Amino acid sequence: MNMPDYTIPLVVAIPLLGAFLTPLVSRINDKLRNVFVIIVLALNALLVFLLASDILTTGIKTYVFGAKDLTYPIVRILFEVDAMSIFMAIISSILVLAAVTYSWAFMKENTGLDKYYTLILLLTAGMLGMVFTGDMFNFFVFLEITSIASCALIAFWTDVGESVEAGFKYIVISATGALFVLFAVALLYGQYNALNIAQLSSVIQYTFLDKIALVLLIVALAMKAGIVPMHMWLPDSYGSAPSTISIVLVSATLASLYGVLRVVFTLYGNALSTIANFDISVNVFIGWFIVALAVISIIVGVTMALIQSDFKRLIAYGAVAEIGYMFLGIGAGLTALGTAYGRTALNGGIFHIMNDALDVGLLFLVAGAIYYATRERSLDRLGGLARNMKYTTAFFIIGLLAVAGMPPLNGFASKILIYESTFQLNPILAIVAILCSILLLAVFVKVFHSAFMGPQLPKYKDVKEVPRSMLFVMGVIACIIVFIGLFPEFVINNVVEPAANALVGYSEYVSQVVAGGI
Amino acid sequence: MTEMSKIVRTITSITFPFAMIYGLYVIAHGHLTPGGGFQGGAVVASACAMILVAFGSKWTIDKIKEKKLSAFESLGAIGFIALALLGLVFGVAFFNNFLTGSNFLFGNIPPTGSVFADINTGGVLPLMNFAVGLKVIAGLFVIVLVMAYATTSFKGVKK
Numbered sequence: 001m002n003m004p005d006y007t008i009p010l011v012v013a014i015p016l017l018g019a020f021l022t023p024l025v026s027r028i029n030d031k032l033r034n035v036f037v038i039i040v041l042a043l044n045a046l047l048v049f050l051l052a053s054d055i056l057t058t059g060i061k062t063y064v065f066g067a068k069d070l071t072y073p074i075v076r077i078l079f080e081v082d083a084m085s086i087f088m089a090i091i092s093s094i095l096v097l098a099a100v101t102y103s104w105a106f107m108k109e110n111t112g113l114d115k116y117y118t119l120i121l122l123l124t125a126g127m128l129g130m131v132f133t134g135d136m137f138n139f140f141v142f143l144e145i146t147s148i149a150s151c152a153l154i155a156f157w158t159d160v161g162e163s164v165e166a167g168f169k170y171i172v173i174s175a176t177g178a179l180f181v182l183f184a185v186a187l188l189y190g191q192y193n194a195l196n197i198a199q200l201s202s203v204i205q206y207t208f209l210d211k212i213a214l215v216l217l218i219v220a221l222a223m224k225a226g227i228v229p230m231h232m233w234l235p236d237s238y239g240s241a242p243s244t245i246s247i248v249l250v251s252a253t254l255a256s257l258y259g260v261l262r263v264v265f266t267l268y269g270n271a272l273s274t275i276a277n278f279d280i281s282v283n284v285f286i287g288w289f290i291v292a293l294a295v296i297s298i299i300v301g302v303t304m305a306l307i308q309s310d311f312k313r314l315i316a317y318g319a320v321a322e323i324g325y326m327f328l329g330i331g332a333g334l335t336a337l338g339t340a341y342g343r344t345a346l347n348g349g350i351f352h353i354m355n356d357a358l359d360v361g362l363l364f365l366v367a368g369a370i371y372y373a374t375r376e377r378s379l380d381r382l383g384g385l386a387r388n389m390k391y392t393t394a395f396f397i398i399g400l401l402a403v404a405g406m407p408p409l410n411g412f413a414s415k416i417l418i419y420e421s422t423f424q425l426n427p428i429l430a431i432v433a434i435l436c437s438i439l440l441l442a443v444f445v446k447v448f449h450s451a452f453m454g455p456q457l458p459k460y461k462d463v464k465e466v467p468r469s470m471l472f473v474m475g476v477i478a479c480i481i482v483f484i485g486l487f488p489e490f491v492i493n494n495v496v497e498p499a500a501n502a503l504v505g506y507s508e509y510v511s512q513v514v515a516g517g518i
Numbered sequence: 519m520t521e522m523s524k525i526v527r528t529i530t531s532i533t534f535p536f537a538m539i540y541g542l543y544v545i546a547h548g549h550l551t552p553g554g555g556f557q558g559g560a561v562v563a564s565a566c567a568m569i570l571v572a573f574g575s576k577w578t579i580d581k582i583k584e585k586k587l588s589a590f591e592s593l594g595a596i597g598f599i600a601l602a603l604l605g606l607v608f609g610v611a612f613f614n615n616f617l618t619g620s621n622f623l624f625g626n627i628p629p630t631g632s633v634f635a636d637i638n639t640g641g642v643l644p645l646m647n648f649a650v651g652l653k654v655i656a657g658l659f660v661i662v663l664v665m666a667y668a669t670t671s672f673k674g675v676k677k
Contacts, residue, residue, distance in 0.1 A: 009612035013599060020595035023588055066605070066613040077613075 003054040007047055008063040008079050011089070012129045014044050019121035026114035034104050037117045041100055041124065045093040048128075052086045056498055060512050062134065070513065074196045080134030082509055083498035087350070088131040088258045090495070091357045094480075095251040096124045098473050099244040102365060105467040106244055106372055116156060123149040123248060127255045134513065136185045136267075137195045139259065143181060143224075146252050147174035153248070154241045166236035173223060173233045180220035184213040197267055198513035201506060206271040206282070217263045218286070224256035227327060228297040231320050235304075238316035243368025246312065247361040250319065254353055257326065261503060264334065269506030272337060287335030290327050291425075295432055297324030302436045305443045309379050311367045314447060315360065318403060321440060322356040325349075328433060329418040332425050333500075341424040343500065348417030350503075351496045355402070355410040355484065362399040362477045366392055369466045369474065370451065379450045386452040388463045393452050395474045400448060402481050404441035410481050413488035519666045521574035530572035537565035541655075548647035549640035555647035559654025566659045575666040584667075587660040594653025601642050601649065617641035 018040035026033040055061055064070050065077040081089075100120060107113060126145035133139050151174065155167025185195065187209050194200050204210060223230035234253070238246045264286060265272070271282045301321030308314035329349020336342030367377075369392045376382055386393040402409035405416075415437060423430035465471070484491050502509070521527065544551075544558030570578045602613045609616030617625055618641030628639045637644075 006606055006612060009606075013603060013612065017596065017599045017603070020592045020599070023592045024596075027585075027589070064611060066611055066615065068610040 002058070003050050005061065005063050007051050008061060008081055008132060009065065011044060011047050011051065012079075012125050012132060014040060014047070015121045015125040015128070019118045019125065022118045022121060023114045026117075030113070033114065033117065037100055037121065038097075038104075040121065041093070041097045044124070044128075045097050048086070048089045048093045051081070052090055052495075055081060055086050056083060056494065060502075060509060062512050074194065074199055074513070077138055078134040078196060078513065079132045080198065080509065080512060081132050082502040083495075084258070084261065084350075084500075084502040085131045087354070087495055087499040088255060089128055091254060091354055092124065092127045092131070092251040095247050095357055095361055096120065096127075098361065098365070098477060099248045102368070102470055102473045103244045105469050106368055107242065110156075112156075116153070119149045119153050120245075120248060123153065123252060127252055130255045131258050134197050135195050136188065136197055136200065139197075140178065140181050140185055143256075143259070144178050146255065147171065147178060147224075150174070150237075150249055150252055153245045154237045156242060156245060157240070160240065162236070163240040166233070166240045169233045170237050173230075177220035177223045180216045184216040184220075187213040187216075196513060197262070198510045201267050201269055202510045202514045204268065204270050206268070210268075210271075214263070214268055214286075217267075218260060218290075221256045221259040221263065222293065222327075225253050225260065225327075226297075226320055226323050227293045228300045228320065228324070229293070231297065231300070234320055235313050235316040238319060238364070239310060239313035243312070243364050243371065246316075246364040246368075250357055250360055250364070253323070254357055257323070257353065261330065265503040266506045266509050269510075272334075283337050284335055287331050287333075287337075290331030290334065291429065292331075294324045294327035294331055295429060297321065297327065298433060298436045302439045302443065305440070311370065311377050311379055311382075311447070311451070312364065314379070314443070315363045315367060318363070318440060318443070319356070319360045321436060322352070322360060322403065325415065325418060325433065326352045326356060328422060328429065329414075332418070332422045332429070336421075336425055337504070341421040343504075344417055345421035345425070346500045346503065347492060347496055348414050348421060350499050351417065351488075351492060352411075352414035354491070354496075355414045355481075358477055358481050358484070359399055359403040359411055362395060362474060362481065363403060365470070365474050365477065366396045366399060369470055372466050372470070373463050374460060379447060382451040382457075382460075383454045384452070384456040384460060385463065387456050388460065389452075389465050391465060391471050392474070395478050396448065396452065398478045398481060400441075400444035402485065404444055405437045406441070408482075408485050410484035410488065413485060413492075519571065519575040519670055521577060522572050527572050530568055534565055534569060537568065538562060541565060542651075545647055545651035546644070547637070548651075549643045550635040550637065555650025556654050558647075559651040560658060562651070562655045563658035563662070566655070567662045570662060570666055575663065575670050578663060579667050582663075584660050584664055587656045587663070590656035591653050591660065594649050594651070594656060597649035597652070598646055601646055605642065615641040615643070617645075 022033060022037060025036045060082045063079040067076060070076060123146055126142045126149060129142035130139060130146060133142060151167050151171040154170050155164050157163045188200055189195055191209055192200055192203050226234035238249060241249065273281050273283055298321050301317050301324055305314050305317035308317060326349050329345045329352055333342050333346025333349055371377055373389060402411040405411040419430045419433055422433060541558045541561030544553040544561055545555055548554030605614035605616050606612045617623060619625060619627055624638055624640050624644050626636055626639045628636055
């Protein structure tokens with residue numbers, strides 16, 4: 001379907017407008033506010049899907065703010081949406097819509113919900129802006145919007161000391177990261193007098209200063225994505241925020257991951273060699289660096305998950321390992337850019353972004369359901385819940401098998417791509433990845449046993465199944481997981497492959513803006 | 519925060535209008551002179567904070583409720599985005615300056631060269647400055663007010 005161009009700014013503007021209307025609507029009626037927020041996000045998700053179908057058929061779309069056409073030299077704000085951006089936008093909008101629908105019952109007893117919904121909508125606007133923007137400084141602005149909104153949401157349960165600590169940790173880390181990004185942007189602007197990604201990409205020389213900017217950008221964005229040496233904020237934040245916020249945070253970290261991809265493949269696309277070349281070139285250097293970080297993330301994430309007794313902290317460490325898998329695929333794809341298996345690795349890494357968001361999201365929602373029913377987070381004190389909560393148990397089984405990469409589900413579909421391609425790069429990588437995946441299965445089977453199996457505990461005798469709206473959200477996500485697991489080809493051909501093409505073919509991204517103008 | 523001595527309160531009452539008018543001037547002339555919505559809003563909010571310090575948080579919160587201020591803050595933000603969207607409706611693009619060059623509000627196009635500034639220029643920019651100013655006044659003042667009020671109520675608990 002052919003969408004008008006102004007759909008692109010609307011996707012960011014609608015949540016932003018909704019965010020500030022929410023406190024006003026909330027003065028009328030609480031139920032009305034919940035309906036209003038769900039409608040706003042559903043409308044937004046619909047726009048994202050329509051835009052996706054358009055972009056996947058017709059190619060990259062750009063939108064200039066404030067004027068009809070772009071004038072040179074470029075001073076205008078520019079949104080540039082390609083298949084990779086829209087891929088991330090689809091993931092974000094699904095997760096946020098799920099979180100908001102789930103919140104209706106889950107957050108019912110909390111006060112200050114008008115601020116909660118306002119912040120979720122602001123966070124959505126920030127994430128979508130990050131993935132849509134075609135301008136480095138704008139990227140920084142949206143990054144800051146995302147960080148501030150996430151920080152306030154992480155510390156939403158202010159009566160719990162841990163949440164406030166996690167929120168404080170997050171704002172310190174993300175402010176540092178954001179300043180790194182700003183410094184890198186300044187380095188690029190100082191040299192090339194440009195902020196537009198496409199324009200920068202066309203003139204970048206890969207000088208010493210550019211290398212510093214690249215390092216700063218990768219480090220800051222990987223820190224916000226939760227890669228291991230910089231992961232210390234992630235388990236705290238995911239663990240102590242409300243479950244609904246945890247899954248919104250998952251998509252916020254994935255938006256930072258998108259930032260890494262955009263910087264490496266598009267901004268520095270000029271410096272990358274597209275012929276497979278295993279001498280020390282940029283690809284190999286950055287690629288192996290990312291692969292090393294990824295392997296450490298996988299190992300540390302899984303081993304730390306083994307020893308956790310808090311349900312949500314455990315899932316958070318699982319999420320660290322999963323982010324490691326994405327980076328493994330992407331790093332391997334970058335190292336072997338130009339070979340067939342490098343391409344498979346890149347596909348696997350990108351496909352895993354979607355699968356991880358759904359799997360980890362489902363697990364967080366199940367943890368939220370258990371917290372809702374029992375008010376208990378420690379695995380040591382849970383047990384026998386399968387007797388009273390049979391639907392939740394079923395969803396947990398789906399989530400655990402998917403996250404551990406068991407065959408009929410989506411986690412397997414992307415992990416097998418990563419295994420088989422990294423094996424060709426270096427067998428040790430694939431071995432570590434498979435072993436850690438098995439270990440992850442063991443971790444979650446342990447969780448399953450301690451929370452759901454065993455005799456019925458007397459204090460949980462009257463535990464009831466969670467409300468229907470929460471079951472419905474978990475059910476929908478579980479259905480998507482099973483669907484992707486059964487028909488991975490469909491998703492790969494229609495969404496993942498174009499996204500990978502968009503990353504590799506950076507010249508198309510550049511030519512949309514720079515074509516003959518300068 | 520308790521109220522301060524009579525001298526401070528009297529001086530505050532005298533200087534408050536000046537600070538207020540200066541802040542509003544900075545907002546209104548945002549498109550002509552240095553400053554704008556944010557800077558002027560901060561000046562006005564600091565004038566309000568001066569009242570808060572001199573008269574005490576209890577007195578201030580009796581006069582203006584924080585809920586009302588939050589509503590004003592939302593209105594400021596909505597105004598800003600609505601103006602951007604109007605650019606899409608009446609102009610050619612999101613954030614398009616659809617008022618400039620029209621005979622409507624702020625529609626004049628300023629002459630080039632060394633001339634006196636004309637306030638009736640700038641299109642939607644002054645309007646956006648007003649929206650940002652409203653948001654910053656309400657936002658900054660509500661933060662200061664709530665924090666000041668919280669310290670007094672905590673002191674009461676300790677006793």
